[in-house]
Amino acid sequence: MHDLANVLAGVQGVADLTPEGAPLSPRNRARLEAVLAEGQALLGRARHLAMGTLPEGAAEPGEDWRARLAGELRPMALLYRAPVEVEALPGPGPDTWPGDLLRSFARSAARQLLPYAREGLRIQTRAAEGAWELRFTPAPTLPEALQPAGEVRAGQPLDINARWTQRVAGALGLTLVQDGEGLTCRIPRP
Structure with a gap:
């Protein structure tokens, strides 16, 4: 849960830096995409850990x-x-x-x-x-x-x-x- 909380805090941080109703700046869009990419990687690792599997090693x-x-x-x-x-x-x-x-x-x-x-x-x-x-x-x-x-x-x-x-x-x-x-x-x- 701590790891997921960090991802959500990253998303909230981007939201806090964006004025209400304004579109995301290029910098904040890049930050949001980075937070989401790291969150997806984290969820993939958590899934493998929970299932006892490993990714492909070809x-x-x-x-x-x-x-x-x-x-x-x-x-x-x-x-x-x-x-x-x-x-x-x-x-x-x-x-x-x-x-x-x-x-x-x-x-x-x-x-x-x-x-x-x-x-x-x-x-x-x-x-x-x-x-x-x-x-x-x-x-x-x-x-x-x-x-x-x-x-x-x-x-x-x-x-x-x-x-x-x-x-x-x-x-x-x-x-x-x-x-x-x-x-x-x-x-x-x-």
Whole structure:
């Protein structure tokens, strides 16, 4: 309920900034669309969590995968007023990525990291030998949602994004390494 309340508060915020009877300004229209896009993503995650399912993980060409991720991150970047960049690093592995499944993790992890990345967030992808790698910078701290499930304090409330991040990370066998200002996620290829 807390997550849904945040979405509704975002919609109310746009309504409060719009004079009564006036049409939405382009800026407020973009904010409203961003709030609704994030709300739809949240409901999709909640549905998967409730049903115990995961999104499709079919392989996609790397260029297409990154372009879709960048597009899905635009609403979040607008809401946080921080740019999010997605770029490829060269690697020895094939540049194919596991579709919506890994993209949903990247999007949810970015949601956990953006509050700490006020100047913007960079996500670098690398097709390593036997693994996919995502590097998030800056990541000066490891939010609780990105800590292994056993390390989260007992009874600590987790929002849907936090639960989703942990669920997908566990399903993918993902490992996290925080080094300096960045966080590297390594996902073994099947």
